Amino acid sequence: MAPNQVKSFPSVPLKDELDIVIPTIRSLDFLEVWRPFFEPYHLIIVQDGDPTKVIKVPDGFDYDLYNRNDINRILGPKASCISFKDGGCRCFGFLVSKKKYIYTVDDDCFVAKDPNGKDINTVEQHLLNLKTPSTPFFFNTLYDPYREGADFVRGYPFSLREGVPTAVSHGLWLNIPDYDAPTQLVKPLERNTRYVDAVMTIPKGAFYPMCAMNLAFDRELIGPAMYFGLMGDGQPISRYDDMLAGWCSKLICDHLNLGVKTGLPYLWHSKASNPFVNLKKEYKGLFWQEEIIPFFQTLTLPKECDTAAKCYVELAKLIKEKLNHIDPYIVRLADAMITWIDAWEDFNPPAEAVPAVANAKKDAVPPKKSK
């Protein structure tokens, strides 16, 4: 069946293909409203903050919960690359998962309703987005041609209609939009009530502010690039975890001819974090990005970089070399990017890796398992 004939998607949960990763420093009570959609899946919960705090997981969910002690024990010195006191700690869950797809969601996000009043199954829509091709080389004005009731419009080159594999599916949010602190401060009461029934491929060469609140990706295609940086405690910046991963993953997707989609599904984001606290955390990013983003926009990776991991190592080197004048932190970040790839390959050995390394991880002490 040609990809543009994929019009619907079995609602049977693909529990062997996807893990759900949740970073939390608060509570997991939100899982109750997601139960119909999440219960079939394995959850990887990354508990941030005080590891002695007991975070209750509602009964009936299959999960592994990792706190900071687990991360330190499992990664050893390489744990230094995982943020503490920042939602970016979630990338530890991406590392230890063994599934093809990841869905990551924040603990203040709830099930939204579509215009017909139907609960939105975000997992199902993300899987549809990821399992149908993207069209980064030529924009289809009727948006995603692989969706029910859509197709390629007149003039769309037939040579491009197969599309490319989709690596990232970026969902959106009703109610509290993902605004930066200055915008939150001047528009504290603004709520997003606009449901746009569209999924579109972000064109090759265009970057975007990737938000991790409602995000899915193909680990096998782009997992190594989904590092959420060194943020939070002990770092000069926070809340740019997903932005860094967005810049890096989009550059690498463009280089490897992989696609990134944004749009449906929506969820309901309920918690507006404190804009004054957020400003303190993210302000350096507001002006650093004015220099970092043009760096990404003008960067070309060598053609020898034919995997996400190889691209990422090269990118870390270039960031260290070209951006270190911004702040000494950039050097630490670039080094942490390399540590991340080392840790990634410990858990996800490349085909030619020595089996002994892979076995070493089997001896790692298991985390707190579900009941």
Ligand SMILES: O=c1ccn([C@@H]2O[C@H](COP(=O)(O)OP(=O)(O)O[C@H]3OC[C@H](O)[C@H](O)[C@H]3O)[C@@H](O)[C@H]2O)c(=O)[nH]1
């Ligand atoms: O120190 C921390 C702070 C938060 N978390 C967990 O991360 C998730 C997001 O936290 P929060 O809802 O407070 O963030 P927002 O202000 O809504 O903005 C988010 O936008 C999307 C990205 O996730 C971004 O990183 C956030 O800035 C939530 O699950 C918290 O429990 C944490 O683990 N450690």
Ligand SMILES: [Mn+2]
């Ligand atoms: Mn939030």
